[in-house]
Amino acid sequence: MKGSRIAAVGHYQPARVLTNEDLAGMVDTSDEWITSRVGIRTRHIAGPDEPVDELAAHAAAKALAAAGRAPGDIDLVLVATSTAVDRSPNMAARVAARLGIPRPAAMDINVVCAGFTHALATADHTVRAGAASRALVVGADKMSDVTDWTDRTTCVLVGDGAGAAVVEAAEEPGVGPVLWGSVPEMGHAVRIEGEPARFAQEGQSVYRWATTRLPPLARQACERAGFAPEDLAAVVLHQANLRIIEPLAEKLGAVNAVVARDVSESGNTSAASIPLAFSKLVEQGAISTGDPVLLFGFGGNLSYAGQVVRCP
Numbered sequence: 001m002k003g004s005r006i007a008a009v010g011h012y013q014p015a016r017v018l019t020n021e022d023l024a025g026m027v028d029t030s031d032e033w034i035t036s037r038v039g040i041r042t043r044h045i046a047g048p049d050e051p052v053d054e055l056a057a058h059a060a061a062k063a064l065a066a067a068g069r070a071p072g073d074i075d076l077v078l079v080a081t082s083t084a085v086d087r088s089p090n091m092a093a094r095v096a097a098r099l100g101i102p103r104p105a106a107m108d109i110n111v112v113c114a115g116f117t118h119a120l121a122t123a124d125h126t127v128r129a130g131a132a133s134r135a136l137v138v139g140a141d142k143m144s145d146v147t148d149w150t151d152r153t154t155c156v157l158v159g160d161g162a163g164a165a166v167v168e169a170a171e172e173p174g175v176g177p178v179l180w181g182s183v184p185e186m187g188h189a190v191r192i193e194g195e196p197a198r199f200a201q202e203g204q205s206v207y208r209w210a211t212t213r214l215p216p217l218a219r220q221a222c223e224r225a226g227f228a229p230e231d232l233a234a235v236v237l238h239q240a241n242l243r244i245i246e247p248l249a250e251k252l253g254a255v256n257a258v259v260a261r262d263v264s265e266s267g268n269t270s271a272a273s274i275p276l277a278f279s280k281l282v283e284q285g286a287i288s289t290g291d292p293v294l295l296f297g298f299g300g301n302l303s304y305a306g307q308v309v310r311c312p
Contacts, residue, residue: 002128002170002171002172002173003124003127003128003169003170003171003172003173003174003175004123004124004127004128004135004167004168004169004170004173004174004175005167005168005170005172005173005174005175005309005310005312006165006166006167006174006175006309006310006311006312007067007069007165007166007167007168007312008063008064008065008066008067008068008069008165008166008312009063009066009163009164009165009166009275009278009279009282009312010059010060010061010062010063010064010065010066010163010164010165010279011059011062011161011162011163011164011272011275011276011279011280011283012055012058012059012062012161012162012163013044013159013160013161013162013266013276014044014045014046014047014050014055014160014161015044016044016045016046016047017042017043017044017045018042018043018044018045018159019031019041019042020034020035020040020041020042020156023152023155023156026149026155027149027150027151027152027155027156028152029152029156034156037241037243038156038157038241038242038243038263039241039242039243039245039261039263039264040156040157040241040242040263040264040267040268041264041265042264042265042266042267043158043159043160043265043266043267044159044160044161044266044267045144045159045160046142046144046160050142050160051085051142052081052083052084052085052091052140052141052142052162053079053091053094053095053098053140054098055140055142055160055161055162055272056079056081056091056095056138056140056162056164057094057095057098057099058162059138059140059161059162059163059164059272059275059276059279060095060099060136060138060162060164061099062164062279063136063164063165063166063279064099064136064166066166066312067166067168067312069134069166071099071100071101071102072101072102073134074096074101074104074134074135074136074166075103075104075105075132075133075134075135076104076105076106076123076126076127076131076132076134076135076136077092077093077095077096077101077104077105077106077107077135077136077138078092078107078108078109078119078122078123078135078136078137078138079091079092079095079107079108079109079119079138079139079140080108080109080110080111080115080116080118080119080137080138080139080140080271081108081109081110081115081139081140081141081270081271082110082111082112082115082141082192082270082271082300083141083142083143083145083146083192083270084108084110085145090106090107090108091108091140092104092106092107092108092138093106095136095138101136104136105131105132109122111271111297111300111301111303111305112190112192112270112271112299112300112301112303113190113238113240113268113270113271113273113297113298113299113300114180114238114271114297114298114299114300114301114303114304114305115139115270115271115297116137116138116139116163116271116272116273116274116275116295116297117178117180117274117295117296117297117305117306117307118178118180118297118303118305119137119138119139119271120137120165120167120175120178120295120307120309121175121178121180121305121307123135123137123167124167124175124178124307127167127168127169133168133169134166134167134168134169135166135167135168136164136165136166136167137164137165137166137167137275138162138163138164138165138275139162139163139164139270139271139272139273139274139275139276140161140162140163140271140272141160141161141162141269141270141271141272142160143158143159143160143199143267143268143269143270144158144159144160146192146196146197146198146199147198147199148198148199153203154199154200154201157240157241157267157268158199158267158268158269158270159266159267159268159269160269160272161266161269161272161273161276162272162275162276163272163273163274163275163276163277163278163279164275164279165275165278165312174309174310174312175307175309175310176221176224176225176226176227176307176308176309177224177225177307178221178224178305178306178307179217179220179221179224179304179305179306179307180303180304180305180306181217181303181304181305182301182302182303182304183209183213183302184301184302186205186209186302187300187301187302188202189201189202189205189206189209189302190202190206190299190300190301190302191300192300206240206244206299206302207241207243207244209302210240210244210248210298211244211247211248211251214248214296214298214304215248215251215252217296217304217306218237218248218252218294218296218306219252219253221294221296221306221307221308222294222308224307224308225292225307225308227292227308229252229253229254229255229257229294230253230254230255230256231256231292232254232256232257232292232293232294232308233256233257233258233287233288233291233292233293233311234257234258234259234260234278234281234286234287234291234293234294234311235249235252235254235257235258235259235260235293235294235296236260236274236277236278236281236293236294236295236296237249237259237260237274237296237297237298238273238274238296238297238298238299239260239261239262239263239266239267239268239269239273239274239276239277240263240268240273240298240299241263241268242261242263242264245259245260245261245263246259252294254294257294258281258286258287260277260278260280260281262276262277262280263277270299270300271297273297274295274296274297278293278295281293282311282312287311288311289310289311289312290310290311291310291311292308292309292310292311293308293309293310293311294306294307294308295307295308295309
């Protein structure tokens, strides 16, 4: 096989919806303050009995069903997450156990908000090398577990959820070359650290970096796949903040593309945000089979990774 393709996608969000009005009763904030600064109106919050691997398994099961594949068809499970509670067993192994996947290689990938696009590239490379034939790639995070709900600068941002993709060998590559990297000296700008672990960020630094440094990198990802920005049918950026997504998409020049804005209803779900938003576009029929779509993640560690994929 000459490459890999995404055969199907799926997503899952917890039932509980937390609105801006709900948050206004918890901290000193308002719907106007939140929407004007980050564009978020609602977010889904998992309960104490809904761990990360459960969110991941729900999304993964939907992707498997959409692809028409059985658990035994999968030989690699990759879960991108930064909110795993335990060191071992990892989330990938737990997802495999929940789904009854018999003998997969099972690994977690922690690149925070850019985790899914890193995991997708890893799956593509593994399939191209012949070390796996079909992979389950999941982005899942329970950001509510690492949030200080008294801090209005961060608690208004986060949501919980998962998105997944089935990636398999293909004669015609449907996953383009990855462009990835990081800015280690600015890694402190987005953090999940301490005891208990808490999410914190330097919002203005992240905003300036994302809106100035990322547009040329996103264009390079398109070039590596042989596309111009105007060729794209959709752009799915990490759903961090609508005030980052919109200027970044505009500077990219993807004038004919649908721009994912799932952050408005889901908040920042970290590694889940790209597959969650991508799966919703597919489910809604906003993009068609074979359409070129740019996926581009960025955030924690000030890491980034992006590739152009063909819509399943």
